[in-house]
Amino acid sequence: NAGVTQTPKFQVLKTGQSMTLQCAQDMNHNSMYWYRQDPGMGLRLIYYSASEGTTDKGEVPNGYNVSRLNKREFSLRLESAAPSQTSVYFCASSPFASEGTEAFFGQGTRLTVV
Amino acid sequence: KNQVEQSPQSLIILEGKNCTLQCNYTVSPFSNLRWYKQDTGRGPVSLTIMTFSENTKSNGRYTATLDADTKQSSLHITASQLSDSASYICVVTGLTGGGNKLTFGTGTQLKVEL
Numbered sequence: 001n002a003g004v005t006q007t008p009k010f011q012v013l014k015t016g017q018s019m020t021l022q023c024a025q026d027m028n029h030n031s032m033y034w035y036r037q038d039p040g041m042g043l044r045l046i047y048y049s050a051s052e053g054t055t056d057k058g059e060v061p062n063g064y065n066v067s068r069l070n071k072r073e074f075s076l077r078l079e080s081a082a083p084s085q086t087s088v089y090f091c092a093s094s095p096f097a098s099e100g101t102e103a104f105f106g107q108g109t110r111l112t113v114v
Numbered sequence: 115k116n117q118v119e120q121s122p123q124s125l126i127i128l129e130g131k132n133c134t135l136q137c138n139y140t141v142s143p144f145s146n147l148r149w150y151k152q153d154t155g156r157g158p159v160s161l162t163i164m165t166f167s168e169n170t171k172s173n174g175r176y177t178a179t180l181d182a183d184t185k186q187s188s189l190h191i192t193a194s195q196l197s198d199s200a201s202y203i204c205v206v207t208g209l210t211g212g213g214n215k216l217t218f219g220t221g222t223q224l225k226v227e228l
Contacts, residue, residue: 042203090157102148
């Protein structure tokens with residue numbers, strides 16, 4: 001049972017380049033989330049999908065787009081990367097469409113924008 | 115503004131010793147509080163959840179307490195092991211008109227040494 005799988009684990013982008021972070025979960029969870037984690041700050045919610053077919057903005061959505069491809073997969077896209085988007089990105093999933101239930105996290109994607 | 119503050123920021127202890135990590139929050143209305151353990155290079159993993167009516171909950175060598183009146187929680191680690199070296203994150207769920215909202219602390223970095 002793999003849980004939540006993120007790809008890639010590491011990525012270096014040049015300013016202005018685009019990329020998509022992939023996330024898949026095999027726990028049949030309804031809700032999925034994208035967070036970013038920066039030094040000295042708590043995890044911040046970028047976007048979430050309460051259930052298949054729905055997506056909503058979180059605390060820091062600017063510069064990002066998401067797609068809930070199906071129940072298993074939730075991708076995060078950076079259309080034009082900026083140095084301020086250098087961060088560690090975590091995908092998470094939870095059984096119910098409500099924050100506060102236990103979230104299961106992937107191992108993270110360390111992104112550097114130069 | 116909802117905030118979660120953790121102390122200390124970092125802590126070094128000898129293997130076998132006990133330690134206590136603190137979490138103070140201003141989130142209101144309160145739904146629940148979770149402690150997560152995040153190993154280096156990994157995503158957070160839930161250790162325990164505390165709801166409004168719970169004062170103490172244990173998970174092996176980890177014991178969490180909650181004082182909802184003073185809005186404080188602690189995580190006590192007994193007989194520490196090298197594998198306890200990690201960041202411990204306090205996450206508080208607040209109730210909003212649009213659903214639950216998580217507020218993450220910045221974590222306490224614990225290092226257990228021989």
